[in-house]
Amino acid sequence: MTENGTQRIRLGLVGIGKIARDQHLPALAADGRFDLVATASRNASVDGVPGHPDIAALIAGDHKLDAVSLCTPPEGRYEQAVAAIDAGLHVMLEKPPAATISEIAALADRAEAKGVVLFTTWHSREAAGVEPAKAWLQGKQILAVRITWKEDIRRWHPGQEWILAAGGFGVFDPGINALSIATKILPDPMLLQKAWMEVPEGRASPLAAELEMRSGTAPVTVSLDFLQTGPQTWDIEIDTDAGTLRLGLGGSVLQLPGEDEQKAPDQEYARLYARFAELVAAGTSDVDIRPLQIVADAFMMAERRVTAPFAF
Numbered sequence: 018m019t020e021n022g023t024q025r026i027r028l029g030l031v032g033i034g035k036i037a038r039d040q041h042l043p044a045l046a047a048d049g050r051f052d053l054v055a056t057a058s059r060n061a062s063v064d065g066v067p068g069h070p071d072i073a074a075l076i077a078g079d080h081k082l083d084a085v086s087l088c089t090p091p092e093g094r095y096e097q098a099v100a101a102i103d104a105g106l107h108v109m110l111e112k113p114p115a116a117t118i119s120e121i122a123a124l125a126d127r128a129e130a131k132g133v134v135l136f137t138t139w140h141s142r143e144a145a146g147v148e149p150a151k152a153w154l155q156g157k158q159i160l161a162v163r164i165t166w167k168e169d170i171r172r173w174h175p176g177q178e179w180i181l182a183a184g185g186f187g188v189f190d191p192g193i194n195a196l197s198i199a200t201k202i203l204p205d206p207m208l209l210q211k212a213w214m215e216v217p218e219g220r221a222s223p224l225a226a227e228l229e230m231r232s233g234t235a236p237v238t239v240s241l242d243f244l245q246t247g248p249q250t251w252d253i254e255i256d257t258d259a260g261t262l263r264l265g266l267g268g269s270v271l272q273l274p275g276e277d278e279q280k281a282p283d284q285e286y287a288r289l290y291a292r293f294a295e296l297v298a299a300g301t302s303d304v305d306i307r308p309l310q311i312v313a314d315a316f317m318m319a320e321r322r323v324t325a326p327f328a329f
């Protein structure tokens with residue numbers, strides 16, 4: 018039971034890798050609405066929690082599960098989500114929610130038909146500066162948007178070969194975080210006009226990309242790079258008729274014109290699990306695929322250049 022007398026959500030965590038350990042486990046441990054009752058991962062487990070090699074064994078185990086949270090790579094997550102939904106479990110998906118648009122549309126239909134909750138999480142939308150940025154932009158004229166997301170794949174994704182395979186998204190794995198913020202705070206849809214990608218020889222997904230978009234009448238440029246050594250950049254700048262708003266460090270730092278920088282502690286995953294608990298209590302799904310649609314558009318439209326082979 019929780020402090021409010023409601024049943025705690027009995028949760029299974031699937032895919033015990035970097036994000037599960039860095040964020041999901043601490044967030045779950047701190048949230049009194051969840052009990053982590055079991056895990057599923059082929060090569061990893063969590064001390065003190067019963068572990069299974071895959072989601073089928075997790076579901077077959079006698080854990081009286083209410084929900085699962087999937088932290089596996091996007092390719093293959095569809096089958097895991099189908100298994101969970103068919104077993105009557107609520108499902109929380111790491112970003113990106115699926116490898117394709119068709120997969121996530123099918124999952125949304127399936128969850129609705131089964132009467133379970135589906136939650137497509139976008140953790141960067143929970144960064145401290147994002148809600149205040151959205152509020153400040155209300156009623157202002159957007160003149161131009163510049164998104165610069167440049168990080169070092171070897172530092173943040175060591176050995177994650179899947180990220181450059183088909184369905185791994187390449188530089189759009191971090192880049193979709195920027196798109197998740199922009200689609201939340203900009204008043205108008207973001208429409209792709211031109212795109213370029215650099216794909217290393219022998220790989221399926223890009224290490225760099227440039228997008229030219231528009232949102233209303235404002236031009237939006239997106240510059241993504243996975244080979245950035247030295248300082249790392251996760252910035253969104255928005256020129257308006259009232260000056261330039263800057264969101265830095267992935268949305269955690271907000272700079273409004275003429276004001277001091279605003280920063281707050283990272284609460285992204287605490288907020289995601291709080292939201293999941295609310296959705297489960299209300300029996301409501303939250304499925305927003307706009308960031309994924311933009312990535313799909315980019316993969317449809319981009320001019321591709323093959324670059325030198327890449328090794329981790």
Ligand code: NAP
Pocket residue numbers: 031032033034035036037057058059060061088089090091092093111112113140173177179190
């Ligand atoms: P990761 O370290 O590779 O962990 C994913 C885990 O999923 C693996 O350790 C693996 O555990 C399991 N898995 C199941 N099927 C797999 C397959 N076919 N290939 C590889 N691993 C498989 O990846 P991650 O960084 O945690 O990312 C997972 C998801 O979280 C991605 O969608 C990513 O975009 C998202 N995410 C990552 C970060 C980050 O900073 N890394 C931040 C936010 C969101 P077993 O081998 O034990 O099965």
